[in-house]
Amino acid sequence: MPILGLKSNGPATPAHFALEPLVRPNILTLVPYRAARDDYSDGVLLDANENAYGPSLPSHTATDATPGASALALMNEKEIASLNRYPSPTHDDLKRRIASMRGLPSEDWVFLGVGSDEVIDMLYRVLCVPAKDKVLTTPPTYGMYAVSAQINDVGVVKVPLITEGGAFQLDEKAMDEAFKANPDLKMLFICSPGNPTGTLIPLDVIKRVAENTLFKGVIVVDEAYIDFAPEGTSAVELVQQYANICVSQTMSKSFGLAAIRLGYLLASPELVQILTNAKAPYNVSLPTASLGLAAVSDEGRAVMARNTITLNANRTKLIADLQQLPSIGRVLGGNDANFILAEVLDAPGGKPSNPRAVSVYKQMAETKGVVVRFRGGEIGCEGCLRITIGTETECATAIARLAELLA
Numbered sequence: 007m008p009i010l011g012l013k014s015n016g017p018a019t020p021a022h023f024a025l026e027p028l029v030r031p032n033i034l035t036l037v038p039y040r041a042a043r044d045d046y047s048d049g050v051l052l053d054a055n056e057n058a059y060g061p062s063l064p065s066h067t068a069t070d071a072t073p074g075a076s077a078l079a080l081m082n083e084k085e086i087a088s089l090n091r092y093p094s095p096t097h098d099d100l101k102r103r104i105a106s107m108r109g110l111p112s113e114d115w116v117f118l119g120v121g122s123d124e125v126i127d128m129l130y131r132v133l134c135v136p137a138k139d140k141v142l143t144t145p146p147t148y149g150m151y152a153v154s155a156q157i158n159d160v161g162v163v164k165v166p167l168i169t170e171g172g173a174f175q176l177d178e179k180a181m182d183e184a185f186k187a188n189p190d191l192k193m194l195f196i197c198s199p200g201n202p203t204g205t206l207i208p209l210d211v212i213k214r215v216a217e218n219t220l221f222k223g224v225i226v227v228d229e230a231y232i233d234f235a236p237e238g239t240s241a242v243e244l245v246q247q248y249a250n251i252c253v254s255q256t257m258s259k260s261f262g263l264a265a266i267r268l269g270y271l272l273a274s275p276e277l278v279q280i281l282t283n284a285k286a287p288y289n290v291s292l293p294t295a296s297l298g299l300a301a302v303s304d305e306g307r308a309v310m311a312r313n314t315i316t317l318n319a320n321r322t323k324l325i326a327d328l329q330q331l332p333s334i335g336r337v338l339g340g341n342d343a344n345f346i347l348a349e350v351l352d353a354p355g356g357k358p359s360n361p362r363a364v365s366v367y368k369q370m371a372e373t374k375g376v377v378v379r380f381r382g383g384e385i386g387c388e389g390c391l392r393i394t395i396g397t398e399t400e401c402a403t404a405i406a407r408l409a410e411l412l413a
């Protein structure tokens with residue numbers, strides 16, 4: 007069955023993988039929603055029940071005190087004037103820029119979502135039959151894989167990472183057992199660098215999983231934090247070689263644009279087309295696409311690179327400062343993201359302690375004005391707080407307040 011709308015093809019390897027049998031039959035046969043605008047976009051536009059008098063917004067002379075005024079300043083006049091029109095359903099210019107930024111051949115390899123959370127949800131919706139299919143996750147990991155699974159009534163097989171010594175690596179032997187017990191798994195989520203582990207999964211390990219004939223599903227490598235990791239660690243380079251590997255990334259972290267809600271999947275044209283056929287027609291708004299385009303411009307990327315270097319330097323300093331504090335144990339994992347995972351001990355030189363970590367977490371927020379995240383309930387994270395890397399001043403404040411509490 008041909009994939010409707012498919013223009014180019016992705017890799018034909020590995021031989022044991024075929025996408026079409028994985029896709030829900032109702033999605034494969036879906037005729038996507040089409041607007042008149044898909045065929046005609048110029049002239050007197052009376053096809054989409056828009057407001058001919060334009061956007062109801064403060065005038066462009068609005069002062070900075072007007073809510074939204076400075077955000078408007080980031081859009082050009084033409085874009086502001088066209089806010090009454092539905093946006094592009096495809097945003098091909100933005101997709102082309104993202105493809106070129108990440109070294110992929112064309113926009114056919116990029117699917118845009120309302121944050122990578124929507125991308126994750128869309129993958130469930132196109133691949134997993136509710137109340138029947140299952141996916142595999144490797145905890146401790148990002149919570150939305152399980153939440154999205156539950157929303158879509160999809161089962162989750164959990165194969166914990168090897169956590170000894172804060173290694174946080176895939177347990178390939180246990181995964182093999184899970185693959186044998188669940189030969190019909192639809193997806194496998196690999197978070198790299200992991201949340202909350204901050205740890206990269208090496209590319210040769212990901213390749214081994216892709217070549218493992220026991221697993222016939224799609225490998226989703228979640229690289230929300232990849233720009234904080236060293237060069238050459240992204241699995242994007244595998245997307246053109248392996249049809250069963252796709253990579254999700256986001257503008258929310260390194261680009262500092264969490265509020266615009268823009269994430270994307272880098273995947274074979276086949277998977278991109280299937281997702282495109284099933285998405286809401288105008289999921290990504292024009293303001294989001296405009297800001298996204300500005301962010302992936304040469305200038306935007308230079309700012310991102312500078313901020314990432316600064317945050318990584320702040321991370322190194324925060325880790326060193328934490329290790330000077332009494333009752334802080336190890337900093338676990340690889341520290342390749344914009345956060346760290348640190349153990350709170352029951353006493354100086356003692357054992358990691360969840361009760362004390364919870365108490366520190368609460369007191370930090372309630373009496374010290376610093377909000378971090380308790381992660382001690384996660385496998386291999388006993389007593390752990392996850393601390394996001396802030397500015398130099400924010401990190402210094404966090405350390406000072408922690409020192410007061412732990413003294």
Ligand SMILES: Cc1ncc(COP(=O)(O)O)c(C=O)c1O
Pocket residue numbers: 120121122123124148197200201228230255256257258264268269
């Ligand atoms: C690993 C991981 N993936 C995805 C997301 C969601 O990102 P977005 O803002 O693009 O929805 C997060 C957010 O914290 C995350 O930690």
